[in-house]
Amino acid sequence: MNRNVLSRRVLAGVALAALALTGCGSNDNSTEPGGSGGDSAYANLSGALNASGASFPDAYYQEVIEEFKGVASNVTVTYNATGSGTGKKQFGEGLVDFAGTDSLVKDTDGVTADSFLYVPTVAAPITVSYNLQGVDKLQLSAETLAKIFQTDIKTWDDAAIKADNPGVELPNTPIVVAHRSDGSGTTNNFTKYLAAAAGSTWKLGSGDTVAWPASTQGGEKNTGVAQIVKQTNGAVGYVDLSDAKATQLTFAAIKNKDGQFVAPSIEGTTAGLEGAAIEADLSYNPLDAAGASAYPITAPTFIIVKTSYGDAAKAELVKGFLTYLLNEGQELAPEIDFAPLPASLKEKALAQVEKIQG
Template identity: 50%
Template sequence: MHRSMVIHKYPGPLPRQAVHDEEAPPSMHRRTRVFRLAAVTALAAGLAATAGVAPAAAQKTKALPATTINGSGATFPQGFIDQCRESFRKVQPNVTVNYPNPGGGSGKGRQEFADQVTQWGASDAPYPAADLSKIKGGSFLYVPTVTAPITISYNLPSIKKPLRLTPLNVAKLFQGDITTWNDPLIAADNPGVTLPATKVAIARRSDSSGTTENFTRYLSSAAGSVWKLGAGSTVTWPADAQGGNGNSGVGAIVKATEGAVGYVDYSDAKATGLKFATIRNAAGTFILPSLEAATAALDGVALNADGLYNPLNSPSPKAYPIAAPTFVLVYAKYSDAKVAAAVKAWAEYLVGPCQKQAATVDYAPLPKDWATQTAARLNALG
C-alpha cells in the first residue's frame, strides 16, 4: 500500500531572547571519535534510556539475501551512520549498506535519491516544495534518526574558556559585520576576557548543505532582521569566506586558521579538537553544546506526522539553541523486493537497536515515543 506523504512546513520564528546571567560553562576536553566507549559509557547509558527499541520484526528477522543498498547525503550524521553501518553487518551480514565519507551533503543526498541513483538518502532538511514533483520514485518517508548540536567553533589559542556569543553576534560574525575578535560587541558579553585583535576568518560549507540550512534558519529566527543572508542549503557568504567540503572540511579550515570561526557538527568538532562557544538560548542562558543540551532542545517539540521536527531555537531553558534535526529518506515502495526488505531492515535498525550507540559517537538518540512512532510508520515500506 502506498503511503501518502505529508509536507511539513517549518514553524515561524520563535520569540526573541530575554537576557539572563550565564550559567558557568564546563571546560571542553579534546577527545577523539574512534572507540571512545569508556569515556562516554555513563552518558550513553543515560541517553540510551530515552532511545527507542526495535520493533519485534526487526529484532527477530531472519537473514536477508545478498543485497546492496546505496545511500548518500548529509555529513552532519556521518558518524552515526558509519557506526550503524558497521554494527548492522552483524545483524544482516548479507546486506551491504554503502555511504560515502563524506556523504556529499544534504543537497546531493536529496538529488540522488530523487533521481533513484541511490536506494536511500540522508538529509538534515526536507525537500523544497518545488522539488517534490521531481522525485522519480514516488511517495517516500522522512525517517528521523538522531539530533545533535551545530557548534560555533573557533581558533583563538589565547582564549582558554569558551567564549559567550549572542545570536546577534553570531549573525554579525558570519555576515562580516564583526571583523576582529576584540570587537566591543563580543567584549561586552565576555567581561574580564582579554580578546585578541586577530582578524575574523569565516569558514563555511562549499557544498549544498543541510547543516548550512539549519544554521541559517536558526539565525533567521534568533537574530531576526539583523541576519541579512537569508536561509537555505546555500547562501551568499562574504567574498573572503573560506569554503570546506562537508562538516569535516569546515572543521579542518577552523583548525588550520588562527582567527577562524565556523559552524561544525558536534561530532566532527570534538573529533577535530576544536574549541566552541557557549550560545545564548531563547530563555536567555548561555549554553555550551552537549548531548544533554541537544536532548533538552526536543522538550515541547512535536514530531509531525510526516516524520519532520524542528528543535532550532527551542524555548527550553536548558536547550542548546542550535540543535539540528537529521533524517533518512526511504521510498514507500521499491520494484525490487530484496531492496525493499533491505531498506526496511536498515531503517528499522537506525531507529531501533542503533539508537543505543548514538551517544558513543556524539549524537543524542530519539525520544522513546518518537522511535516507536517512526518504527510503526516503517511498516508501510514494501
C-alpha cells in the same frame, strides 16, 4: 572508530568466547532463533544498499552500518557523505536506495511529492567552533553570531563580542568565517537558527546554500569547515559536534531563548528535542527551543526513503536496516556525540518504516 564502541566490542567478544568455552561440554544442542547468522530479525536478509547524503550524521551512520554487519552478514550497506543537497538530488534521480538529509525536501531537489517518506534518525548540536589563541572560553548571542557570519563584525575584540564576554581579554585578531561550500543541511539548519533567533539582524536568509560574503572561506562537508578552523588563527565556523571533537576544536557557548549560555552537548540537545513540534510527515524543528538547559542550535537529521521500491526484496532490505538503526542503533548514538530520538518519536519513525512498499 569511537573508543567507547571499540571497548564494548572487545568486551562483547570476550563474553562470547567465554560462553563458547562453557558450552563445549554441554549436551544441550538447542539453538537460539537466528542461529549462527545473528539476530533472527535480520539474519535472513541478503543484498546491497547504496545511499548518500548528509555529512552531519555520517559518523553515526558508519557506526550503525558496522554494527549491522554483525547481525546481517549477508547485507552490504554503503553510505557516501556527499552533503544533503547532493544526496537529495541523487535520490530523486534514482541513483541511491535512500538518502540522508538534515534539511527538508524542496521542489528544486528533483524529488517527486508523495514519492518519499521522512524517517527521523538522531539529532545533534551544530557547534560554533573557533580558533583564537589565548581564548579557550567564549560565549555568543544570536545577534552577535549573525553579525560575525555576515562579516559585519571583523575583529575578535569588537564591542558586541566583548559585551557577550565580560572580563575576557579578546585580541584584535581578524575574524575568518568558514562555511560549507557544498549544498548542506548543516548550513540550512544553522542559517534557519540565525533567521529565527537573530531576527532582522540576519540578512543572508536560509537554505542549503546562501550567498556568503566574498571574504569568507568555503570548505566541503563538515570536515572541510573543521579543517579551515583548525588551521587558521582567528577562524570560526559551524561544525557538527562529532567532527568538532574529532578535530579537537574549541567551541562557544550559545545564548538560548531563556537567556542562558549553553555549550553544545548531548544533554543540551536532548533538552532541545523535548519542546520540538512534530509534523504529520515526521519532520520537526528543534532549533531555538525553549528551556534553560536547551542548546539552541540543535539540528534534526532524516533518512528519506521511497514510498514504493517496486522490488519486494529491496524494500525489505531498507526496512530491515532502518528498523535496526531505530532500535539497536539508537544505543550507539550518545557514544558518537548524537542524541537518540525521544521514545514517542522513535515509535512514530518505526511506524513510518512499516509504510514502505515493495
